Amino acid sequence: MTGALALATGSLTPASPVVAQVTAVEASLLAFVVLTALATALARDVLAAVIVFGAYSLGMAALYTFYRAPDVALTEAAISAGVTTVLLLLTLAKTTRIDHDSVFESVNLPAASAAGFLFAGLLLTMGDIPAIGSPDAPVWSNPDVTQWYLTETYAQTHVENTVMAVLAAFRGFDTFGEAIVVFAGGIAALIVLHREVFA
Amino acid sequence: MSVVDAALVAGYTVGDFLLLAAAGFTVLAIGMLYRAVKGPTMQDRVLAVNVLGTNTVVILAILSAALSEPTFLDIALVYALLNFLMAIAISKFTVERGGVL
Amino acid sequence: MSDAVDDTDMTDTVTDPGTDDSFDDAAADRDGSESELPPHRAAPRSGRLDSENRQGTPYTESQVIMPTVKVIAPFAFTFGLFITFHGGGSPGGGFQGGAIMAAVVFMIAFAFGIESTRDWLANTVVVALAVGGALAFAGIGLVPVALGGAFLQYDLLPIPILDPVKYGMEGVEIVGIAPIVSGVLMGLFFLLARGFNSEGDGFGNGSLDEDGSIDEDGSIDETGTLEGDAADAGGDR
Numbered sequence: 001m002t003g004a005l006a007l008a009t010g011s012l013t014p015a016s017p018v019v020a021q022v023t024a025v026e027a028s029l030l031a032f033v034v035l036t037a038l039a040t041a042l043a044r045d046v047l048a049a050v051i052v053f054g055a056y057s058l059g060m061a062a063l064y065t066f067y068r069a070p071d072v073a074l075t076e077a078a079i080s081a082g083v084t085t086v087l088l089l090l091t092l093a094k095t096t097r098i099d100h101d102s103v104f105e106s107v108n109l110p111a112a113s114a115a116g117f118l119f120a121g122l123l124l125t126m127g128d129i130p131a132i133g134s135p136d137a138p139v140w141s142n143p144d145v146t147q148w149y150l151t152e153t154y155a156q157t158h159v160e161n162t163v164m165a166v167l168a169a170f171r172g173f174d175t176f177g178e179a180i181v182v183f184a185g186g187i188a189a190l191i192v193l194h195r196e197v198f199a
Numbered sequence: 200m201s202v203v204d205a206a207l208v209a210g211y212t213v214g215d216f217l218l219l220a221a222a223g224f225t226v227l228a229i230g231m232l233y234r235a236v237k238g239p240t241m242q243d244r245v246l247a248v249n250v251l252g253t254n255t256v257v258i259l260a261i262l263s264a265a266l267s268e269p270t271f272l273d274i275a276l277v278y279a280l281l282n283f284l285m286a287i288a289i290s291k292f293t294v295e296r297g298g299v300l
Numbered sequence: 301m302s303d304a305v306d307d308t309d310m311t312d313t314v315t316d317p318g319t320d321d322s323f324d325d326a327a328a329d330r331d332g333s334e335s336e337l338p339p340h341r342a343a344p345r346s347g348r349l350d351s352e353n354r355q356g357t358p359y360t361e362s363q364v365i366m367p368t369v370k371v372i373a374p375f376a377f378t379f380g381l382f383i384t385f386h387g388g389g390s391p392g393g394g395f396q397g398g399a400i401m402a403a404v405v406f407m408i409a410f411a412f413g414i415e416s417t418r419d420w421l422a423n424t425v426v427v428a429l430a431v432g433g434a435l436a437f438a439g440i441g442l443v444p445v446a447l448g449g450a451f452l453q454y455d456l457l458p459i460p461i462l463d464p465v466k467y468g469m470e471g472v473e474i475v476g477i478a479p480i481v482s483g484v485l486m487g488l489f490f491l492l493a494r495g496f497n498s499e500g501d502g503f504g505n506g507s508l509d510e511d512g513s514i515d516e517d518g519s520i521d522e523t524g525t526l527e528g529d530a531a532d533a534g535g536d537r
Contacts, residue, residue, distance in 0.1 A: 025218050025262070028225035035229065039236045047292070048236070051244045054285055055235055058255040061278065062225070065262050065271055070391035073259075073274045074383070078396045081252070081281035082403030083485055086410075089292045090492040103237060157454075158466040159388035167393065168469040172452035175472075176437055179480050183434050186484035193496050197423040198487035270390040273383065277400060280376040284407045287365050291410060 025066055026132075033059040042107070044100040050088045057081065067132070071163040203267050217265035221258050228254045241293040245286065252282030369411035377404045384478045388470060394477030401478070402485035414493050421486065429483030437476030440468060 022030075036056035043049040057080030064073035130137035140146055149162055149170070157165045167175050190196070203214040228251055235247035256279045263271035377400075384397025409417040444453040454468035 023218065024222035025225065028222045028229065032225055032229050032232065035232055039232070043236070047241065048238065048244060051241075051248050051289060052232075052235055054248050054289075055232060055251045058251055058278070059225075059228070061274060062255055062258045062262065065259055065274055066221075066266075068266065068268070070268070070271050070274060071393070071396070073271075074277060074391050074396045075399075077274055077277045077281065078383075078399040078403065081278060081285050082406065083399055085285050086288050086403075086406050087488060087492055089288050090489065093292065094492075094495050156465070157469060158463050159469060161388055161390065161393075163391075164387045164393045164473065165469070168472050169452075169454060169465065172441070172472070175477070176441060176452070179437055179477050180434060182484050183430055183480055186430055186487050189488055189491050193491050193494075195491060195494070198426045198490045273391055276379060277383075277396075280372060280379060281400070281403055283368065283372060284403055284410070287369075287407075287410055291365075 026063075029059055029063045029066065033063060042104045044102055044105050045097075046092060046095075047089075047097070048103075050085060050092065053088075054080065054085045057084070071161070201267055203265060214265045214267070217261050221261040221265065224254055224258045224261065228258070241289075245289045245293060248289065249282070249286045252278060252285065256282070365411050369407050373404050373407055376407065377401060380404060384474055385470070387473050388466065394473035395481050398478035398481030399485060402482040402489070405482075405486050406489055409489070409493075414490070418490065423490075426483050426487045426490070429479040430487065431483075433476050433479030433481075433483060437472055437480070440472050440476065 033056060036052055036059055039052045040049050040056055043052060057076055061073045061076040061080070064070075064076060135141060149166060153162045153165045154160065157169045159165050186198075190198070203212065203217070205213050207213055207216060231247055231250050231254065235244050235251065238244055256275050259275035259278060260272060263269065263275065380397045380400030380403075382397075383392035383400060384394055387393035387397070405417065405421060440457070441452040443458070444456040445451055447456045447458070449456040452468075452472075454465040457464040457468045459467055
């Protein structure tokens with residue numbers, strides 16, 4: 001029981017290997033995300049892939065929440081549950097359905113092995129990446145960027161949400177560009193579908 | 200000190216047990232994933248993804264309590280409201296394919 | 301999908317493909333039964349979303365979906381507004397709130413039919429949301445430039461009494477990003493629901509009139525709302 005709890009809460013000694021530092025919540029959520037991602041990629045039926053992709057986004061939102069990134073989790077929740085599934089289904093409604101006997105795609109061995117080699121190569125870099133939540137990680141301990149934002153945001157912008165302050169104030173011009181990109185996406189959809197009006 | 204930080208057993212706090220409960224719910228979600236992937240009919244998948252959504256709302260609420268961040272409940276609320284949209288979209292698509300609307 | 305047909309029996313609508321006659325009969329039966337309703341329910345006011353003036357042919361959906369959407373939609377829309385307006389103090393912001401508000405429109409379209417949704421949410425509204433949001437964002441950014449500052453330099457905004465930095469940021473989120481996102485997402489939804497315009501030479505030449513006439517006379521013959529016609533319009537799908 002205590003062993004399981006230690007695994008669950010990550011309260012083993014700091015020197016324990018990386019695997020032991022992964023808590024039970026992280027491990028189960030990561031397993032869920034990986035399984036749903038694999039099922040989405042391998043599903044034979046497109047509708048099944050769309051449905052499993054919805055489940056994937058559920059796991060991602062919970063994972064973002066666990067890592068205390070509520071803004072990202074909220075975006076994942078709103079976009080994936082509300083928008084992406086609906087738009088994918090609408091697109092799917094314009095296609096014809098082919099009945100399949102098998103649940104999964106047959107795996108193309110050369111492609112799978114290429115992906116496997118890429119995955120192995122990326123795994124080699126894992127040793128140099130700081131542990132999640134480590135106070136020594138450059139992205140956190142950087143006094144000029146992260147710590148500056150965290151300490152100066154309220155004094156300079158008078159809002160409590162640092163993410164929004166970075167988006168709207170410190171990086172406001174970038175956000176303006178992003179908003180214009182969304183706007184241009186709507187126009188591009190009009191052009192691609194040969195329409196002049198949305199409705 | 201909030202309730203989450205109160206020690207229960209052997210130095211482990213309420214928050215630790217809440218995290219363990221969240222992990223348990225995630226394991227249940229993995230079990231439900233089998234039905235979402237395997238099918239065999241689309242209705243099975245619709246129900247499975249609906250259960251997964253409700254399960255995720257519970258996980259998010261537990262995480263919000265365990266991490267002592269009440270604002271994280273917003274995410275659970277968004278999921279609770281929009282999971283319904285996902286369910287009716289998929290189920291309408293399943294009933295009358297091609298006539299989603 | 302043949303195993304799914306049985307499920308439609310518990311709904312009011314007739315979804316059997318290619319049986320337009322039975323659909324008309326069912327519609328006539330519904331009209332007859334509606335006249336026997338108590339007076340306060342017999343004739344829906346013409347402005348209501350479910351009235352025949354707004355809807356053309358009566359559009360009925362599952363008795364589960366329609367009331368549930370009626371209950372949930374106001375709360376979801378309010379929550380989207382909350383996420384948008386409260387972005388400074390809690391997680392969220394214009395992007396998330398706009399997406400939730402667009403999702404409410406999707407929800408209503410799924411429950412009450414996309415044609416009636418097109419009626420009350422005209423193209424003008426969708427375009428005005430997207431364009432107005434972009435113009436408002438650019439305008440808030442350019443006002444400090446006009447006053448001799450930099451783009452989006454909030455402390456130069458001429459906002460009396462209130463804190464210009466905080467309310468400038470909130471203004472960008474509320475009247476800039478949220479309308480752009482919700483407008484574009486609603487537009488994408490309507491676009492994808494109608495599909496690719498395979499008639500005419502593209503860009504509306506020759507085909508826009510045909511499409512426009514569908515909207516004008518309220519007919520739903522070629523818009524794919526009816527199951528049988530959806531099957532007939534197979535070239536589009």
